[in-house]
Amino acid sequence: MTIRSATANDFSLLADIISSANKDVAQQFNITFENNPKHPSFYTSEWVEKDLQRGEQYFIYESDFRPIACVAYEKPSAELAYLNRLSVSPAHRKRGVGEALVQYIFQLAKHEKIKTISIGIIGEHVELHRWYQKLGFKDTERKQFAHLPFSVQLMTYQLDF
Helix, strand or coil: CEEEECCHHHHHHHHHHHHHHHHHHHHHCCCCCCCCCCCHHHCCHHHHHHHHHCCCEEEEEEECCEEEEEEEEECCCCCEEEEEEEEECHHHCCCCHHHHHHHHHHHHHHHCCCCEEEEEEECCCHHHHHHHHHCCCEEEEEEECCCCCCEEEEEEEECCC
16 A cells, blocks of 8 residues: 655546545535536536645545556645545455545645645535544534535544644
8 A cells, every 4th residue: 555646647546535535425415517507526627626726635546556546635725735536446345445535635735734624515424424533523614605515513623733
């Protein structure tokens, strides 16, 4: 197992990991391009490129030298970071891969003196919500956006120094 920083050469790879890992979620919650064109199941290499230009960092999890998962990390301020697009290939789920990537982000954030990590998930995704709670994330706010076919559950993790 290796976790490495993504580079410009990984745009297409990241888009493939993100979109393929989120197709089942789109199906589960009836998400289509028409009702949510920005859903990760439709991710493209152009979107990844824009993320990196904006300062977001991506990390790729490799098993036996094969990329099977990724996560994005963004710092909008000196004390806050976003954990975005945690995506694990369906064939490799429930094996600790997602947790390893979250723990990697926790360590990176601690090193950078970040106090809070924030995430947003589909509010109705009960299994994912419980999973993040087990990792120590706490609910902050649940929002409904007119342009989304689901609610968004915001959660945070407070880092200790």
